[in-house]
Amino acid sequence: GAGVSQSPSNKVTEKGKDVELRCDPISGHTALYWYRQSLGQGLEFLIYFQGNSAPDKSGLPSDRFSAERTGGSVSTLTIQRTQQEDSAVYLCASSHGGGTEAFFGQGTRLTVV
Amino acid sequence: QQQVKQSPQSLIVQKGGISIINCAxxxxxxxxxxxxxxxxxxxxxxxxxxxxxxxxxxxxxFTISFNKSAKQFSLHIMDSQPGDSATYFCAATHPRNQFYFGTGTSLTVIP
Incomplete structure (x- = not known):
């Protein structure tokens, strides 16, 4: 498809386990964003990649969270030693450049039990 | 610090009415x-x-009204329909930057 693809769509994990969430952006989009949305809440910024520039990691809530973007395309968000408060929907978006139309994926619903 | 402030938090509108959501x-x-x-x-x-x-x-x-001097913008949904019932988020950004989102407005359109 032509849209932003996220996998898995749902993930249930035990407290203390590590998880990896994947985002395939729209082809050609240089900017990639990760946001977190808790149930019924707004969008919390996590991290922003723009081309080859150093990512803006200012939204990562703790050092348990990290993200990388390989080859300027696919991105992986890793949460180490998951906690129950990490349960949320993790949303990825991409755009041609920062400050232009951004398109979201369907999200990964993470449940930590 | 909330970069974008959105109101109202929730909105109920009759079918055919106008829904208005504001951001600053x-x-x-x-x-x-x-x-x-x-x-x-x-x-x-x-x-x-x-x-x-x-x-x-x-x-x-759907119409966006933008007031640069007041630093405000709003979404107007004309002839609102039950299918418009959803959560609406405003956002703002500038080049090579993240998107700053409002806190969302839950819209319910009553048939």
């Missing part, structure tokens, strides 16, 4: 203002967007 921002460097629509269990979908060089943009039943 502080950073004058913002130059792109999109609105997103989100249905339960789905990711936000881009609805309409505006840049500050125009005061209004209309796409079908």
């Amino acid at each position: 921002y502080e950073n004058t460097a913002f130059d792109y203002f999109p609105w997103y629509q989100q249905f339960p269990g789905k990711g936000p979908a881009l609805l309409i967007a505006i840049r500050p060089d125009v005061s209004e943009k209309k796409e079908g039943r």
Whole structure:
């Protein structure tokens, strides 16, 4: 498809386990964003990649969270030693450049039990 | 610090009525203002967007009004339909920067 693809769509994990969430952006989009949305809440910024520039990691809530973007395309968000408060929907978006139309994926619903 | 403030938190409108959601921002460097629509269990979908060089943009039943001097922008949904019931987020950004989102407005359109 032509849209932003996220996998898995749902993930249930035990407290203390590590998880990896994947985002395939729209082809050609240089900017990639990760946001977190808790149930019924707004969008919390996590991290922003723009081309080859150093990512803006200012939204990562703790050092348990990290993200990388390989080859300027696919991105992986890793949460180490998951906690129950990490349960949320993790949303990825991409755009041609920062400050232009951004398109979201369907999200990964993470449940930590 | 909330970069974009959105109101109301929730809104109930009769079918055929006008829904109005307001947002305000502080950073004058913002130059792109999109609105997103989100249905339960789905990711936000881009609805309409505006840049500050125009005061209004209309796409079908959806209109953005933009007041640069007041640093405010709003979404108007004309002839609201039950299918418009969703959560709406305003946002703002500037080049090579993240999107700053409002806190969302839950819209319910009553048949």
